[in-house]
Amino acid sequence: MVARFLLIAAVAVFLFDPQVALAQTQPQKQPTAVGRDGGAATVDALGTQAAIDTLRRGGNAVDAAVAAASVLGVTEPYSCGIGGGGFMVIRTPDGRVTTIDSREESPGAMRPDSFFENGAPLPFDPARYSGLSAGVPGTVAGWDRALRRYGSWSLARTLRAGIETAREGFTVDSTFVSQTVPNVDFFDDVPSTAELYLDPDGTPRDEGDVIRNPDLARTYARIAKLGTKGFYRGAVADAMVEAVQDPPVAPDANHTWRRGLMTMRDLHAYAAPERAPTHVSYRGLDVWGMGPPSSGGSTTGEALNILEGYRDLATDRTRALHLFLEASRFAFADRNAYLADPDFFDVPLNGLLSDSFAAERRAEIDPERAATSPVGPGDPYDNQASEGRAARRGTAKARRHQSTTHLVVSDDSGTVVSYTFTIESTGGNGIVVPGWGFLLNNELTDFNFDSTTHPNRADGGKRPRSSMSPTIVTREGEPLLAVGSPGGSMIITTVLQVLLERLDLNATLPDAIARPRASQRNTAAVSAERAFISSPEGQVLQSQYGHTFASPPPAEIGAVTGLEFLGNGRILAAAEPTRRGGGSAAVVRP
Secondary structure, eight states: OHHHHHHHHHHHHHHHOHHHHHHHHSOOOOSEEEEEEEEEEESSHHHHHHHHHHHHTTOOHHHHHHHHHHHHHHHSTTTOSTTSEEEEEEEOTTSOEEEEEEOOBOOTTOOTTTTEETTEEOOHHHHHSSSTTOOBOOHHHHHHHHHHHHOSSOHHHHTHHHHHHHHHOEEOOHHHHHHHGGGHHHHTTOHHHHHHHBOTTSSBOOTTOEEOOHHHHHHHHHHHHHTTHHHHSHHHHHHHHHHHHSOOOOTTOSSOOOOOOOOHHHHHHOOOOEEOOEEEEETTEEEEEOOTTBSHHHHHHHHHHHHTTSOOGGGOHHHHHHHHHHHHHHHHHHHHHHOSOTTTSOOOHHHHTOHHHHHHHHHTOOTTSOOOSOOOOOOGGGGSSSOOOOOOOOOOOOOTTBOOEEEEEEETTSOEEEEEEEOSBTTTTSOBOTTTOOBOOOGGGGSOTTOSSSTTOOOTTOOOOBOOOOEEEEETTEEEEEEEOOSTTHHHHHHHHHHHHHHTSOOOHHHHHHSOOEEOSSSSSBEEOHHHHHSHHHHHHHHTTOOOBOSSOOSOOOOOEEEEEEETTEEEEEEOSSGGGOOEEEEEEO
16 A cells, blocks of 8 residues: 555656656657648757747748747757847748848957957957957847848747747756856856856756746847847846946856956947848859858858869769868868958958859869868959959967857748857857846857957957858759758858768768768868768778878767758758757648
8 A cells, every 4th residue: 555655656746747747748859850831940849849830820931930049049048049149041932032140249349459468369268258258149130130021920929939938948958968067167157157057066957957047038028028129228238238348257256257348339239231142053053151241151152163163973972072171171261361241351252152263272172182281262352353452361260169059941932041040159158147047149259369460350340250151052943952050160061061962972961961070171180070080981081082180079060950842842851860969850741
């Protein structure tokens, strides 16, 4: 009898444990889905479900993208959220492709030497974990711009999913724990951050814990009621400025948190402009991407233009991967020298994306042997009508623990959205705005902040160069693919490799996403996943082509989400099967 009572009691505890109950009601991840009437893929099951629910309730792909993004701001807070910014590429039902730039912007008071002390630039961590690294967030303005121009729902309606998720909470998984660990020593300096993301003993939240964020729910509700003014003016804006100018650290903090420069005037002045996309033709397809201040569209486009000069890549996979790495190497040399905010530097975009410039760079590639990096930039100004300004030699810097997230959505009217957004490093600058529940970005470390002469140097009112590469591919005006990824500067090579695998090497989209990855960014060694290095192709690339792989290898590169339009109204949604804990894909009507 006692045993029976204890069993009943245990079952009752299991059934009514709120953490167990939440886990039981949350959707499960699946990496692929095929069906009709629209689809979505994100890194998170709740985010994907929010997109699909929106589509099923009559919203279009833009509405669904914002709904999903608001949920990801809760469940992927170290990677994205309203404290950051991003880039959205939209294909409209009439076949037009456009982009919205919600990249963060530096405060007006920023100067090229703002990250310098005693005549020398700050090391990365002291620059990052500070108010100084926070740019004016663009996400809320970007959502509003996208919805007003191309959505069918109000901002308030799209935020309902995010509000509910913030109130109900999400379950911590192993990926979330692993992302917290490197930040613990800084998170515990900031009480508002520690309270949300650390246990009382200062350790990371445990796998299986439920994190609720009523402060973020309140912030979303304020934006829903007041629109963008609810974020860029009033109480939230006041709290942001205060957190930046006087970081809310504990008296016993063991790091120095430097004051930032953001003001209310900076917040009031922010706008998310609509920009023309980048465009190249590849194998008879049209590839659309994000232009400056992102380097994603131009660098992916330049590399594709280089690769288009090689035929029959599928006949020799190892040769194809060698040419992919070399095209990336040379395209990154140009990216590092010439890409910056176009309001501050004459970016030679037409030259970088011209066939003639691609031919010049292709001629420098040895099809049988890896070049030695760093290779120098070419002269794209000779390949466009205007002479432009001569560029200064650039550099690429590797940043630790970079993170971002990407989502794709389509609807039954032909609207397609490819959207990448971020708070830069995993955990941003480490400061949760007290009382409002969101992390601030450290996007200003994406400037070449150790230089006072580089085109991508820090300046006031400037957007730092990005590598985000939301991409849409069309065929004869109709959508074919939509892809993108997180991963810092390796976003570009990740998107490029997925396109190569799918368009040239006969992979299905799920296989193109799952295959091992490598990234050459004009560095001495190739960053490659262990599975790539140990593959037969990886071994031949070393032994015969002369490629060197970095050690230790990165655990993983990127976390792709994508859509493929199969014809006759059918769509394939795909996400990572294992990277970053696996992604989530779904369709409206399986």
